[in-house]
Amino acid sequence: xxxxxxxxxxxxxxxxxxxxxxxxxxxxxxxxxxxxxxxxxxxxxxxxxxxxxxxxxxxxxxxxxxxxxxxxxxxxxxxxxxxxxxxxxxxxxxxxxxxxxxxxxxxxxxxxxxxxxxxxxxxxxxxxxxxxxxxxxxxxxxxxxxxxxxxxxxxxxxxxxxxxxxxxxxxxxxxxxxxxxxxxxxxxxxxxxxxxxxxxxxxxxxxxxxxxxxxxxxxxxxxxxxxxxxxxxxxxxxxxxxxxxxxxxxxxxxxxxxxxxxxxxxxxxxxxxxxxxxxxxxxxxxxxxxxxxxx
Amino acid sequence: xxxxxxxxxxxxxxxxxxxxxxxxxxxxxxxxxxxxxxxxxxxxxxxxxxxxxxxxxxxxxxxxxxxxxxxxxxxxxxxxxxxxxxxxxxxxxxxxxxxxxxxxxxxxxxxxxxxxxxxxxxxxxxxxxxxxxxxxxxxxxxxxxxxxxxxxxxxxxxxxxxxxxxxxxxxxxxxxxxxxxxxxxxxxxxxxxxxxxxxxxxxxxxxxxxxxxxxxxxxxxxxxxxxxxxxxxxxxxxxxxxxxxxxxxxxxxxxxxxxxxxxxxxxxxxxxxxxxxxxxxxxxxxxxxxxxxxxxxxxxxxxxxxxxxxxxxxxxxxxxxxxxxxxxxxx
Numbered sequence: 001x002x003x004x005x006x007x008x009x010x011x012x013x014x015x016x017x018x019x020x021x022x023x024x025x026x027x028x029x030x031x032x033x034x035x036x037x038x039x040x041x042x043x044x045x046x047x048x049x050x051x052x053x054x055x056x057x058x059x060x061x062x063x064x065x066x067x068x069x070x071x072x073x074x075x076x077x078x079x080x081x082x083x084x085x086x087x088x089x090x091x092x093x094x095x096x097x098x099x100x101x102x103x104x105x106x107x108x109x110x111x112x113x114x115x116x117x118x119x120x121x122x123x124x125x126x127x128x129x130x131x132x133x134x135x136x137x138x139x140x141x142x143x144x145x146x147x148x149x150x151x152x153x154x155x156x157x158x159x160x161x162x163x164x165x166x167x168x169x170x171x172x173x174x175x176x177x178x179x180x181x182x183x184x185x186x187x188x189x190x191x192x193x194x195x196x197x198x199x200x201x202x203x204x205x206x207x208x209x210x211x212x213x214x215x216x217x218x219x220x221x222x223x224x225x226x227x228x229x230x231x232x233x234x235x236x237x238x239x240x241x242x243x244x245x246x247x248x249x250x251x252x253x254x255x256x257x258x259x260x261x262x263x264x265x266x267x268x269x270x271x272x273x274x275x276x277x278x279x280x281x282x283x284x285x286x287x288x289x290x291x292x293x294x295x
Numbered sequence: 296x297x298x299x300x301x302x303x304x305x306x307x308x309x310x311x312x313x314x315x316x317x318x319x320x321x322x323x324x325x326x327x328x329x330x331x332x333x334x335x336x337x338x339x340x341x342x343x344x345x346x347x348x349x350x351x352x353x354x355x356x357x358x359x360x361x362x363x364x365x366x367x368x369x370x371x372x373x374x375x376x377x378x379x380x381x382x383x384x385x386x387x388x389x390x391x392x393x394x395x396x397x398x399x400x401x402x403x404x405x406x407x408x409x410x411x412x413x414x415x416x417x418x419x420x421x422x423x424x425x426x427x428x429x430x431x432x433x434x435x436x437x438x439x440x441x442x443x444x445x446x447x448x449x450x451x452x453x454x455x456x457x458x459x460x461x462x463x464x465x466x467x468x469x470x471x472x473x474x475x476x477x478x479x480x481x482x483x484x485x486x487x488x489x490x491x492x493x494x495x496x497x498x499x500x501x502x503x504x505x506x507x508x509x510x511x512x513x514x515x516x517x518x519x520x521x522x523x524x525x526x527x528x529x530x531x532x533x534x535x536x537x538x539x540x541x542x543x544x545x546x547x548x549x550x551x552x553x554x555x556x557x558x559x560x561x562x563x564x565x566x567x568x569x570x571x572x573x574x575x576x577x578x579x580x581x582x583x584x585x586x587x588x589x590x591x592x593x594x595x596x597x598x599x600x601x602x603x604x605x606x607x608x609x610x611x612x613x614x615x616x617x618x619x620x621x622x623x624x625x626x
Contacts, residue, residue, distance in 0.1 A: 122379030131370035
């Protein structure tokens with residue numbers, strides 16, 4: 001008896017979450033301009049920064065005075081220097097992997113915005129007055145942000161591929177799933193975090209300001225563009241707690257080193273990401289009832 | 296038993312007391328109107344009754360269910376049609392209804408016939424397949440009303456149901472609301488700042504001002520309570536002298552003035568008016584205008600609050616919302 005009501009309760013909640021998520025996704029698909037705006041920034045980063053920073057070409061040495069036989073050696077030396085720095089000779093691929101995490105970050109910030117808009121346009125009241133669990137409302141928001149985030153990450157991934165992203169030789173479906181899992185966890189945690197921030201905020205200007213305030217610092221204190229090893233000590237400390245560092249590192253490992261996965265490193269990364277997602281999702285759900293209520 | 300009952304319901308926001316010890320009881324099957332100016336506490340009261348806000352003090356119950364302790368049960372027996380238009384423009388009328396049905400856990404098999412029924416009731420059946428962005432303001436408001444009916448609520452809360460609608464649409468809306476009471480046996484609790492709406496539509500009214508209930512009863516009772524007709528005259532001269540003259544007349548029950556406008560309460564208006572004018576003329580007081588009115592709710596309001604129903608409390612946010620709202624209604 002007790003089990004059956006619990007079962008029914010769960011079934012109801014799933015239906016509530018799906019109904020609300022479907023609405024969000026439907027609305028999102030009806031506005032392709034928004035999608036375009038969202039992915040344009042990571043693409044610009046990849047196109048302008050990723051391609052311009054051709055590191056092996058950075059050091060221009062006048063080679064005419066050198067004996068020709070040392071040239072291949074110098075070239076090899078340069079390549080090795082880059083490789084020891086980024087783990088690959090191909091900086092573009094290095095940073096494209098980071099950009100997949102950055103697009104997830106941007107989308108998560110938008111999820112905070114959408115709750116403010118729903119509040120402002122009165123839709124939130126309509127949902128709140130329905131006999132549904134408050135947690136369903138938050139879960140639906142998070143779930144739709146995660147769906148959007150992963151979809152956009154895949155889009156950026158395909159575009160990066162067209163731009164010259166090079167996959168490791170043994171890249172297979174399992175690596176792909178591993179990469180998506182890391183992005184999923186990052187998206188789950190970040191969306192919950194921004195929702196928790198935005199849940200009591202009434203003006204969208206504040207959310208935009210907050211998003212802008214956190215956007216660049218979160219990107220630059222992670223390994224999205226630069227390996228942690230290269231950072232000054234104080235920044236290393238920050239990067240160490242930035243979930244994007246772990247997600248970017250995981251995505252990169254799967255993309256670049258599929259032939260010899262560093263399992264210990266992946267385990268550490270996933271431990272951190274799972275912890276991050278779990279804690280923040282729980283936090284968001286706990287805030288749901290108090291936070292969604294007006295006044 | 297009353298279907299809505301509040302006892303000393305109070306809601307404070309910081310220092311502001313938005314709703315101040317409100318005690319009302321609404322009978323099953325009536326249209327109950329909450330009349331007051333903007334910022335009087337109408338929407339706050341609705342928000343508490345519909346579980347959107349928790350009361351600071353006092354209690355409120357719908358169908359005997361406490362709005363705080365049994366909030367989810369209250370939600371399943373009430374419907375709310377908010378002031379804002381919340382129907383989704385990108386979706387069709389039918390899609391909006393289906394989403395609403397899902398939010399209220401109405402199984403698909405039951406939702407379909409019910410949706411057809413309420414769309415028929417609100418004459419939206421023909422437009423159901425069209426996107427909401429093609430709807431007129433009145434149609435959107437009706438769709439909003441239809442959404443509130445999907446789960447057979449026992450009480451329907453309407454927050455300013457005719458705000459921003461033109462006169463014909465407003466009168467049509469009143470007919471729909473009466474139909475809900477008569478055909479669907481739904482108790483309707485509505486807020487309005489339109490006197491004529493409260494008068495024409497509501498079975499009973501509570502007048503609220505600055506969070507407090509200042510009068511309640513049927514529209515007829517409220518007008519009767521003024522105790523007669525009102526003569527309103529505009530005079531020139533010293534108000535103390537004029538007051539003395541007017542008060543000396545036997546037919547005059549009470550005089551109140553704001554500047555040069557004097558509101559005189561009399562029992563038999565048609566007979567009192569000539570005698571008042573005669574007396575004033577004899578005292579050489581210049582009369583600029585005179586009128587006799589039978590009591591209206593406007594005067595009831597004026598009587599109890601000492602001021603005319605006003606547009607107030609329009610903060611920046613309110614103005615923004617109002618503008619957005621008006622735009623979407625009028626399109």
